[in-house]
Amino acid sequence: MHPTHLYERMSPMSSPLLKRIATAARLLLFVALIPLAQAAEQAPKMTADLHKAKGVSCADCHGKAKKKTFVSADRCLGCHGPVADLVKKTAAVKPENPHDSPHWGPQMECTVCHRQHEKTVNWCNHCHVYGFKVP
Ligand code: HEC
Ligand code: HEC
Ligand code: HEC
Ligand code: HEC
Incomplete structure (x- = not known):
């Protein structure tokens, strides 16, 4: 009831x-x-769920903070960096490298595109038409 x-x-x-x-x-x-x-x-699988499945805990991203909010690029790069390696990994992605644009170079906050608890965002498409599939 x-x-x-x-x-x-x-x-x-x-x-x-x-x-x-x-x-x-x-x-x-x-x-x-x-x-x-x-x-x-949040039932559909989001990137945070993918992380969980790979053994990445809430605290691995959020630290010990009681109130969980934004996660900085530094934290992501602790596992996915250094950033130069990340840039190299996607250097061949067409039509442009999402991790090294002429506007911001490799200096973007990861979660602008790689949202973790909601659908990911193809940020570049605010202005361009790139067929990126953002994981
Ligand atoms: C404690 C380490 C750790 C942290 C912190 C972490 N990740 Fe991950 N991430 C992983 C692992 C492990 C995988 C699974 C890798 C695989 O399957 O090849 C993964 C997978 C991913 C994938 C999917 C890659 C693919 O090939 O589909 C993306 C995108 C990603 N992480 C982005 C991020 C972002 C953005 C952050 C910060 C908000 C972050 N990660 C924080 C360890 C981490
Ligand atoms: C402008 C949007 C955008 C931003 C910002 C961004 N990414 Fe990505 N990321 C992408 C796209 C698109 C792909 C998929 C590229 C492809 O098609 O292989 C990707 C792929 C990845 C992968 C998988 C790479 C692989 O091939 O194994 C990881 C890990 C990742 N991103 C981490 C990060 C981290 C860490 C940051 C912050 C330092 C970041 N990304 C910032 C768009 C972005
Ligand atoms: C791979 C990194 C990562 C992992 C693992 C992760 N989070 Fe998050 N979390 C984020 C990011 C980035 C945000 C900012 C909003 C977004 O991108 O969806 C966030 C935001 C949040 C928020 C704020 C509300 C919101 O959606 O904006 C809460 C609450 C939260 N996370 C709880 C959790 C819990 C509980 C776990 C473990 C089950 C977890 N997170 C695991 C990266 C992560
Ligand atoms: C706020 C709008 C905006 C966003 C968001 C944006 N761009 Fe651009 N971009 C532009 C403009 C304007 C130009 C200049 C176009 C011209 O000169 O024809 C440009 C030019 C470029 C160029 C030079 C080649 C070309 O097509 O002219 C590249 C490469 C590029 N952008 C990549 C990216 C990537 C990668 C992202 C996402 C990380 C991105 N842009 C996000 C507005 C944007």
């Missing part, structure tokens, strides 16, 4: 104060459920 229904059944709902408390409780419950809904949305 949905927990708010349970709550309604148990609440006498007689006074306006009780009603207000009930509304507040429902709101809190809703907010508490948002992370669950977000986790469900």
